[in-house]
Amino acid sequence: MKIHTEKKKNIHWNTMRILAAGFAGAILLGAxxxxxxxxxxxxxxxxxxxxxSTTAICVTGLITIVPMTQLTVIGKVVLCVLxxxxxxxxxxxxxxxxxxxxxxxxxxxxxxxxxAYSAEGPGGMVLMIKNxxxxxxxxxxxxxxxxATVFIxxxxxxxxxxxxxxxxxxxxxxxxxxxVGATSFAxxxxxxxxxxxxxxxxxxxxxxxxxxxDVIRNxxxxxxxxxxxxxLFTALQLHSKIALTTTGILLVGGTLFILxxxxxxxxxxxxxxxxxxxxxxxxxxxxxxxxGYYTLPQDVLHDETKFLTVILMLIGGSPGGTAGGIKTTxxxxxxxxxxxxxxxxxxxxxxxxxxxxxxxxxxxTVVMLVGTVYIVGTIALLMIESDQIPFIDILYETASAMxxxxxxxxxxxxxxxxxxxxxxxxxxxxxxxxxxxxxxxxGKALAKDHYRELPKRxxxxx
Numbered sequence: 261m262k263i264h265t266e267k268k269k270n271i272h273w274n275t276m277r278i279l280a281a282g283f284a285g286a287i288l289l290g291a292x293x294x295x296x297x298x299x300x301x302x303x304x305x306x307x308x309x310x311x312x313s314t315t316a317i318c319v320t321g322l323i324t325i326v327p328m329t330q331l332t333v334i335g336k337v338v339l340c341v342l343x344x345x346x347x348x349x350x351x352x353x354x355x356x357x358x359x360x361x362x363x364x365x366x367x368x369x370x371x372x373x374x375x376a377y378s379a380e381g382p383g384g385m386v387l388m389i390k391n392x393x394x395x396x397x398x399x400x401x402x403x404x405x406x407x408a409t410v411f412i413x414x415x416x417x418x419x420x421x422x423x424x425x426x427x428x429x430x431x432x433x434x435x436x437x438x439x440v441g442a443t444s445f446a447x448x449x450x451x452x453x454x455x456x457x458x459x460x461x462x463x464x465x466x467x468x469x470x471x472x473x474d475v476i477r478n479x480x481x482x483x484x485x486x487x488x489x490x491x492l493f494t495a496l497q498l499h500s501k502i503a504l505t506t507t508g509i510l511l512v513g514g515t516l517f518i519l520x521x522x523x524x525x526x527x528x529x530x531x532x533x534x535x536x537x538x539x540x541x542x543x544x545x546x547x548x549x550x551x552g553y554y555t556l557p558q559d560v561l562h563d564e565t566k567f568l569t570v571i572l573m574l575i576g577g578s579p580g581g582t583a584g585g586i587k588t589t590x591x592x593x594x595x596x597x598x599x600x601x602x603x604x605x606x607x608x609x610x611x612x613x614x615x616x617x618x619x620x621x622x623x624x625t626v627v628m629l630v631g632t633v634y635i636v637g638t639i640a641l642l643m644i645e646s647d648q649i650p651f652i653d654i655l656y657e658t659a660s661a662m663x664x665x666x667x668x669x670x671x672x673x674x675x676x677x678x679x680x681x682x683x684x685x686x687x688x689x690x691x692x693x694x695x696x697x698x699x700x701x702x703g704k705a706l707a708k709d710h711y712r713e714l715p716k717r718x719x720x721x722x
Contacts, residue, residue: 283346283692287317290342299335307677314684316342318691319582321436321552321666322657322683324673328439333422336439340426346691347433347465347582348396392469396432399464403428406457410448411440431461434582436552436666445543449555450536455543462551466577467507474500498613499589503578506588507549514545514572518565527560548572550583552666558656559670566652566669573663574630584664584690586630590623626693634662637686644679661686 290313293299295306304325311324316339325331327339404424411427412420423439430437438444448454464472474497482492493501519541522528529537540555547553548569561569576585593615597608608615638658645654653669660667661683672683 280692283317283688286342286345287314287688289313290317290338293338294331294335299332299338301330301332304330307680311680311684312339313342314687315666316435316437317346318664318687319343319346319433319435319550319584320661320664320687320690322660322668322672322687323437323666324680326442327437328441331439336422336426339437340429343430343433343435343437347429347435348393388469388473391473395469395472399461400425400428400432403432403457403461406453410451410453427458428461431458431551431553432465432582434462434465434550434552434577434584434664436547438553443557444554446555446557449540450532452539455539455555458551458553459543459546462546462549462553463507463511466549466551466581466583468503468578468581468583470497470580471500471503471578498611498615499579501611502589502592506592507578510549510572510575510588511542511545514548514568515542517568518544521562521565521568522556525560525562528556544569545572548665548667550576550585550663550665552660554667557670558667559653561669563652566656569667570655570659573659573665573667574634576663576665584662586623586627590626593620593623594627630662630690633686633689634658637662637682640682641675641679644676644682657683658686662690664690 287310291306291310294309294313295304297303308324311322312327314320315322327336331339404421404427407424407427408420411423414420415423426439429435436444441447445454445458475492478492478495481487481495482489487495493504496504515538519537522530522541523537524530529540532540543553543555544565549572558566574585575591576587577583578588592610593608596610596615597620600606600608608620638654641654641658642651649671650669653671656667656669657671657675659665664687672680675683
């Protein structure tokens with residue numbers, strides 16, 4: 261039993277190393293490719309290439325260049341490929357490449373895939389990756405078709421198709437990088453096609469593949485077995501119920517508060533029609549959940565809106581998808597635990613089920629690590645940059661990097677190289693997860709875990 265446990269922990273540690281090294285290697289390779297003259301209309305500094313590669317692989321969206329003017333067609337293709345790799349994940353992309361070459365996926369590889377996606381076992385992992393890749397391409401294709409109705413009339417057939425494909429991939433992968441100009445989607449603030457299509461792609465990418473598969477499986481079951489339609493939600497797995505419910509609450513709540521805060525702001529939505537105000541508030545709420553596009557100028561948002569957006573950015577999307585942050589399920593679990601304790605309960609319960617204490621310990625650790633990296637990164641930028649920069653804008657920038665969002669109060673290009681390097685590290689940690697990074701260095705100790713139980717004592721709290 262002890263040997264089995266140690267072996268499992270060693271596999272877990274090796275998987276974390278593969279994830280960390282895989283993303284780091286992809287970032288460096290991407291930077292070197294983006295440095296090539298064939299990828300640029302004018303010379304690019306290595307730091308800008310590294311930052312752009314990092315923001316693409318980590319599907320963030322913070323940017324120090326204007327991709328539309330800086331990159332050639334080949335450069336934009338390279339950037340698009342980096343975003344796709346970052347969105348699907350290194351392990352999923354490598355597995356998909358092996359499947360394309362009809363290479364056999366070994367049991368060891370299946371175990372690594374299972375560990376990477378926190379699955380209970382290696383069974384069905386290859387099929388899951390295959391379905392995730394195919395599902396991603398299908399949704400991105402449909403998204404590109406909808407974008408094409410706007411971009412082809414504007415840019416012509418060839419360029420319009422290219423822009424549509426790029427924006428669909430970037431939206432679904434929650435990257436938030438665009439090639440339509442220097443002001444993201446601000447020019448399309450009143451365009452329902454761009455707004456709705458982008459929001460749907462962001463939500464579908466951020467909700468996570470496990471929820472996809474669960475909803476599809478349950479929908480098939482309902483129509484094949486003639487099960488009551490109310491079972492479409494009630495028969496879902498606990499993870500899917502929490503992810504969908506929390507996502508809905510955050511999106512609706514975020515929309516209402518942003519609409520309230522910005523309704524009379526003449527610099528953002530104050531001059532828009534009512535329906536456009538609602539749409540722009542909804543877009544801001546959705547994009548804050550790790551996408552990075554914007555239709556409202558971020559630097560002139562009210563401070564209360566920026567602070568709300570910081571909270572949404574740090575929460576992020578759901579596990580198993582293209583989003584970052586501490587994740588919706590983690591946030592929901594901590595809130596449910598707090599409510600349970602206040603009511604005098606001892607367990608964390610949701611939808612008639614009890615969440616394990618191991619889940620809570622993992623979630624609590626994730627929040628602590630994210631919080632620590634966020635605080636350290638914010639302090640670093642405050643030390644490096646001028647005191648003339650508003651504190652809320654620094655908070656906004658670092659939350660955007662940590663949550664792999666990409667929204668900025670028009671700050672990123674003007675930051676010093678030292679600050680940009682801090683943001684690169686925060687984006688990297690935000691993408692692979694601080695817990696993964698911690699296990700790379702601390703995971704070995706877990707293999708020598710203490711098989712003993714110490715005396716218990718109470719300490720004073722609060």
